[in-house]
Amino acid sequence: MNWPKKYYIFILAVMIFAVGLRLPRLGLRPMHGDEAVHAVRLGELLEKNVYRYDPQEYHGPTLNYFSLIPAWLSGIGTFKDLNEFTIRIVPVFFGLLLVLMPLLLSDGLGKSATVIAMVMTAISPAFVFYSRYYIQETLLVCFTFGVIVCGWRYTRSKNIYWALLTGIFLGLMHATKETSIIIFGSMLSALLLTLLMQQREMGISNAVKTIKPSHIIAAVAAAVIVSILFYSSFFTNPKGILDSFRAYATYFNRAGQNNLHIQPWYYYLDILTWMEGFEKPIWNEDLIVVAAVFGFVVMMVKRYRVSFNLPLLRFLAFYTLVMTIVYSAIPYKTPWCMLGFLHGMILLAAVGVTALIKMSLDWWEKIAVGFILVLFGLLLPVVQTYFLNYKYYTAPSNPYVYAHPTTDIFDITRRVEEIARVSPDGNNIYIQVICPAGDYWPLPWYLRCFPNVGWWSEVDESVHSFPVIIASPSVVPALSLELYELLAPEKRTLYMSLFDPYTELRPGVELCGFVTKDLWDRMLQSKSAGQR
Numbered sequence: 427m428n429w430p431k432k433y434y435i436f437i438l439a440v441m442i443f444a445v446g447l448r449l450p451r452l453g454l455r456p457m458h459g460d461e462a463v464h465a466v467r468l469g470e471l472l473e474k475n476v477y478r479y480d481p482q483e484y485h486g487p488t489l490n491y492f493s494l495i496p497a498w499l500s501g502i503g504t505f506k507d508l509n510e511f512t513i514r515i516v517p518v519f520f521g522l523l524l525v526l527m528p529l530l531l532s533d534g535l536g537k538s539a540t541v542i543a544m545v546m547t548a549i550s551p552a553f554v555f556y557s558r559y560y561i562q563e564t565l566l567v568c569f570t571f572g573v574i575v576c577g578w579r580y581t582r583s584k585n586i587y588w589a590l591l592t593g594i595f596l597g598l599m600h601a602t603k604e605t606s607i608i609i610f611g612s613m614l615s616a617l618l619l620t621l622l623m624q625q626r627e628m629g630i631s632n633a634v635k636t637i638k639p640s641h642i643i644a645a646v647a648a649a650v651i652v653s654i655l656f657y658s659s660f661f662t663n664p665k666g667i668l669d670s671f672r673a674y675a676t677y678f679n680r681a682g683q684n685n686l687h688i689q690p691w692y693y694y695l696d697i698l699t700w701m702e703g704f705e706k707p708i709w710n711e712d713l714i715v716v717a718a719v720f721g722f723v724v725m726m727v728k729r730y731r732v733s734f735n736l737p738l739l740r741f742l743a744f745y746t747l748v749m750t751i752v753y754s755a756i757p758y759k760t761p762w763c764m765l766g767f768l769h770g771m772i773l774l775a776a777v778g779v780t781a782l783i784k785m786s787l788d789w790w791e792k793i794a795v796g797f798i799l800v801l802f803g804l805l806l807p808v809v810q811t812y813f814l815n816y817k818y819y820t821a822p823s824n825p826y827v828y829a830h831p832t833t834d835i836f837d838i839t840r841r842v843e844e845i846a847r848v849s850p851d852g853n854n855i856y857i858q859v860i861c862p863a864g865d866y867w868p869l870p871w872y873l874r875c876f877p878n879v880g881w882w883s884e885v886d887e888s889v890h891s892f893p894v895i896i897a898s899p900s901v902v903p904a905l906s907l908e909l910y911e912l913l914a915p916e917k918r919t920l921y922m923s924l925f926d927p928y929t930e931l932r933p934g935v936e937l938c939g940f941v942t943k944d945l946w947d948r949m950l951q952s953k954s955a956g957q958r
């Protein structure tokens with residue numbers, strides 16, 4: 427890139443700021459249940475070198491395999507030695523890569539729009555929040571953008587290396603999450619619509635005519651090989667290849683019938699915009715949405731689009747529009763699923779902001795536009811990003827918090843650790859967890875240092891006398907009956923309450939804890955001795 431030095435300095439500053447928003451205190455927020463599930467699977471991969479793709483749950487294997495890198499670099503080889511930093515650094519890395527990648531589109535977007543897109547991605551509350559979240563979504567968006575960037579670079583150079591990279595990113599998309607099929611369809615629709623509009627103009631349509639069939643074959647081959655490598659667990663589980671296609675039946679069925687996650691069509695727009703009047707506190711990314719709409723207008727109005735590559739702009743506009751419509755139409759919704767089309771909105775918003783700045787001719791217009799952009803495009807997003815990630819990281823008012831554990835999970839863990847320290851068995855103490863439907867996540871992550879934890883969905887009358895019991899309130903009556911009435915008097919054990927009267931796993935989901943009286947007394951004595 428032949429850019430003035432000031433651009434490089436500004437880009438460096440943007441990247442430093444992006445790191446500063448994403449990297450600190452990665453263990454601050456409690457692990458979500460989904461994060462804990464992925465971490466457990468990573469632990470199995472670390473300890474047993476075994477990964478089996480499950481077409482019913484968990485999504486694709488790239489997250490776990492890429493997580494091996496920081497684990498190995500940290501010298502970690504067991505599940506119990508993992509920590510939040512080691513696993514969450516993976517989405518942080520891909521989130522930062524996402525900030526940097528618009529540079530490869532600079533000859534299509536222009537320098538100004540490229541830098542604006544980098545800034546918006548760097549400070550976007552949603553992207554910062556989920557870049558610190560150990561799930562697949564940030565990786566999926568990064569790989570998707572990799573396809574767009576490398577595909578664009580190929581149309582400019584016709585170099586087979588860009589074709590191969592496009593294929594590799596396509597394969598990574600498929601190996602990351604089943605929803606990649608929605609993105610593939612959106613990309614194909616956008617490409618067809620772009621070609622339709624470009625059929626009488628110079629641009630992509632002419633570029634397509636010059637594409638060598640051998641390059642297409644190479645790209646497809648690269649995509650297939652990458653997908654096969656991951657889904658087959660690097661040829662140790664060939665069944666995973668077929669399972670990657672069987673999974674679509676599961677997820678298509680789930681998309682329309684899982685009432686737990688059914689949301690109205692405007693759910694994502696409600697999160698991104700200030701639609702509900704006066705909210706306390708106010709969370710939104712209004713500027714991105716409004717500027718993206720203006721970016722779409724720029725694509726349609728000839729006098730606004732002179733600074734941008736029109737075929738690229740049209741592709742991004744149609745791709746974002748189709749993605750937004752499809753995701754809004756699907757009843758099954760979780761907040762992180764919107765990252766794909768939100769990233770498209772960011773690219774369009776950068777175009778819209780650039781065009782708006784160039785349209786401002788009078789000095790007062792420039793001041794007004796500059797004030798709006800600094801306030802709503804820079805200051806407010808940064809403030810929101812800070813509060814959402816470092817103050818309200820578990821609050822129900824945070825729009826990106828979804829079925830998230832409360833900070834009580836830390837108190838639960840500390841109390842179990844206190845009991846283990848006074849137990850003759852230490853961390854080998856036996857712990858029983860009883861929660862209907864296996865609703866105990868993320869406890870397997872927080873109890874990972876205790877090898878003798880048993881997990882039940884109901885009270886088992888054949889299992890008795892665990893020193894520590896953690897249970898849902900709904901099973902406590904049956905548990906009390908089993909402990910105090912079904913056992914012979916000489917086998918009964920007196921239990922004390924392990925937690926405070928009300929301890930939440932998630933908002934509205936309570937947990938009860940019980941510990942044998944002898945261990946409870948030992949813990950109190952230990953605390954008393956420590957205070958002297």
